[in-house]
Amino acid sequence: MYIIIAGCGKVGSGLASKLSREGHDVAVIDSDESAFEKLDDDFGGLRVVGVPIDQDILKKAGIDQADALAAVTPDDNMNIMVSQVAKDICGIPRVVARIYNPAREDIFHQFGLETICPTNLTVETIAAFLTGKPFETTCTIGSNTISFTVEDVDPELVGSQIIDIRRKDDRFIFGIIKDGRFTFAHPYTVVEKGSKLVIAGKVD
């Protein structure tokens, strides 16, 4: 794939280096040339100095042939604008914007932008850890959102097969984590002591 990364900070440089190592064609844009020093030494992609909301800069980075773009500059509004230009004007099929401000993320997500809010993610993760409540992660496929949670095995269930476990809610057992390793929950898998269950459910 041809991927453009706008912003070469910690996330941008990490993302660009990783994708380049995986064999993708990558172009990174940053207004500060010294930001490119954070890239892998053997980074083979394109480095473009300039403001990513400038159309000429986007063209230089190869927007006409790009398959995907991530906007990860430190400026929320810059990321929103770059994403809209890429998606609505240049027609890039896969575009994602990082937005720190949760309220703003919420609005632009509703307006049809793919967004990532590190603030919300961090808050959720830390709160789950501190309160011991099961960590929940969600995955959106089309207009369906599926939530995954992890819970300790109820001692009464130890020794039963997955097929025999009846849940009170309409969620179902998706997988089992034993000694840190994940396996899918096959119907005849026996639940062992000390395992954790990965539960999946549809969010309405």
Add this chain to the structure above:
Amino acid sequence: MNVFIIGAGKVGYYLVKTLLPNKHKITVIEKNQEYCSKLASDLEVAVVHGDGTDINLLSEAGAQHADVFIAVTGQDQDNLIACQLAKRNFHVRRTIARVNNPKNIAVFEKLGVDISVSSTSIIAEMIEKEIDFSAVKTLAKLKQGDLMLSEVVVSKKSQACDRKIMDMKLPKEAMIMSVIRGNETIVPNGQTVLRERDTLFIICKQSCQKAIVDYFS
């Protein structure tokens, strides 16, 4: 009218000053504390210190009651996002954004801003008009520069002189709207004969302005 202005730099400050005598209710939002204080002490206007792209702040300041929303900060991305929030979230009818990089004019309008204004291109166009020595002067560019209004003075040497408009081979996408002869204004038709020193107002597609210039010089 209830007017919201984001940004109280040079442009914002003079905009407030210009709009105030018209009895509008104006609210200004500005990030920089110093600019806020200067504006509040100089002019009778409500000033809110903060980020004009912050939804909570906009809502507290009453953006939902605005009739017109104008974003004139020095950052294009902030002006765009502020106007988009005003339009989509607060349902303001008319949004106007200052564009610092002229290349963004079309981008802004495609992304939902009603009017985008670029001081850079306005100044450049005005200067261009002043240094244009040819017989054809551009008076205005309409429809994002697609349509041009030009002023032409007919010279003795021009092939248009002493000729009926219907006999002239002007491009199809050009039209002579009026002819000024001395103190008289003529609304022309095909029978009108052009004379030396007539001033013409011509509207044409940008693509055929070159043909007009060639025809009249």
